Amino acid sequence: MNKTYIDVINTAQEVTFEKVQGKTVVVIDVLRATSVMTTAIQNNAEQIIPVLTPEEAFKIKEKIGDKAILGGERHAELIPGFDYGNSPLSYTSEVIEGKSLIITTTNGTLAIRNALAADELLIASFLNAQAIVNHLRNTEDIILICSGNNGVYTLEDNLCAGFLISLFENESIELQLSDSAISALTLYLSTQADVKKLASQGYHYNVLKNKGFNDDLKECFTKSKFDVVPIWNGKSITKAV
Numbered sequence: 001m002n003k004t005y006i007d008v009i010n011t012a013q014e015v016t017f018e019k020v021q022g023k024t025v026v027v028i029d030v031l032r033a034t035s036v037m038t039t040a041i042q043n044n045a046e047q048i049i050p051v052l053t054p055e056e057a058f059k060i061k062e063k064i065g066d067k068a069i070l071g072g073e074r075h076a077e078l079i080p081g082f083d084y085g086n087s088p089l090s091y092t093s094e095v096i097e098g099k100s101l102i103i104t105t106t107n108g109t110l111a112i113r114n115a116l117a118a119d120e121l122l123i124a125s126f127l128n129a130q131a132i133v134n135h136l137r138n139t140e141d142i143i144l145i146c147s148g149n150n151g152v153y154t155l156e157d158n159l160c161a162g163f164l165i166s167l168f169e170n171e172s173i174e175l176q177l178s179d180s181a182i183s184a185l186t187l188y189l190s191t192q193a194d195v196k197k198l199a200s201q202g203y204h205y206n207v208l209k210n211k212g213f214n215d216d217l218k219e220c221f222t223k224s225k226f227d228v229v230p231i232w233n234g235k236s237i238t239k240a241v
Contacts, residue, residue, distance in 0.1 A: 004173050005141050008161050008180040011148030012111035024139050025118035026132060026164070028125065029147035030156040031204050032086045033108025035125040035220045036071065037101075037237060039088040042128075042226040044097040047236035050109040054079050057102045064100050072104040076211055079104070087216050088127075100236075107147040112232070115145055121232035122240070126160055126195075130224035133167040135240060144181070155187075155202035156220075159195050162188025163223070196221040 009015055028034055037048050046067070051057050054072075058081065061068040072079055073086035084090040086105055103109060115121055124132045124144075136142060144164060146157030162184040168175055169185075177185065191198040199205050199221065208217055229240035 002140050003176040004139060004168065005176045005178075006144065006165055006168070006181045007142070007178040008144045008146060008158070008184045010146050010153045010158065010180065011151050012107050012114055012145070013148070013151040015111060015114035015145055017117045020115045020143060021117045022119045023141055023143050024120045024122070024136065025115045025143045025145060026122045026124045026136075027108065027111045027115060027145045027147065028157045028160045029105070029108030029111060030125055030160050030220050031154075031208060032088060032216060032220055033103070033105040033147065034123050035088045035127055036086055036091060036103065037123045037230050038125045038128045038226060038228060040091040040096045040101050041123075041230040041237070041239050042228045043091060043093040045091070045101050046098055047238050048101045048103060048230065049236045050112045051102060051104045052109060052113060054081070054104055057082075057104050060102050064102075067098070068100045068102055069096065070102050072109070074106065076207055076213070087213065088219055089215055107149055111145050111147040116232070118143075118232075123230035123237060124160065124164060126163065126221050126223050127219075128224065128226045128228050129160065129164050130167055131227045131229050133164060133171060135229045137171065137173065144184070149204045154204055156199045156205060158184045159188050159191070159199055162186070163192075163195070166192070
């Protein structure tokens with residue numbers, strides 16, 4: 001079998017049509033968009049529709065009606081008129097089962113929208129990392145997109161990318177890594193016993209900590225809690241079968 005090639009893109013803004021066209025792409029936004037999406041799909045959301053603006057979200061909700069839930073954030077805060085913010089702990093089965101989540105966030109939804117030319121587009125977080133690796137076991141060309149924070153590299157997303165790469169290695173899959181993938185793997189391996197400790201030095205981690213989202217921070221660094229793979233189906237994100 002050929003080697004699995006893995007590349008890492010460090011911010012949503014670096015994603016271009018040419019980089020993702022025809023590739024298998026995995027979008028990561030640990031704090032907190034892809035952690036929310038993973039949780040919502042785990043708890044049987046019917047679909048997730050990522051959008052770039054609150055205005056777009058309101059328009060889609062008008063079309064869908066009562067089965068639609070508006071979620072997301074701006075500056076880590078609840079958007080006026082939205083049902084829920086960007087906490088994975090908000091999206092329990094009671095809230096989200098059978099519903100359509102329309103979500104807009106600062107970085108994660110931008111990364112997804114910029115990657116729609118991919119041949120396959122998956123949503124990853126620490127919460128479902130092993131499930132993602134199991135799904136991609138026989139894939140030869142993978143791009144891990146770290147959403148970053150407003151065009152800037154973030155520790156938590158790159159640590160998650162490194163964790164994913166380490167899981168491929170644990171499966172004895174022969175890998176060929178780009179320089180950025182080697183960097184992500186090395187970063188993760190240097191701190192794997194306590195990933196959250198290093199991430200806690202990061203800018204966005206401390207934004208959330210100062211706003212009191214300590215439970216979210218604990219949840220978002222929980223490894224492989226869910227056996228679920230959210231996948232873009234051409235119109236929305238649903239559960240891979």
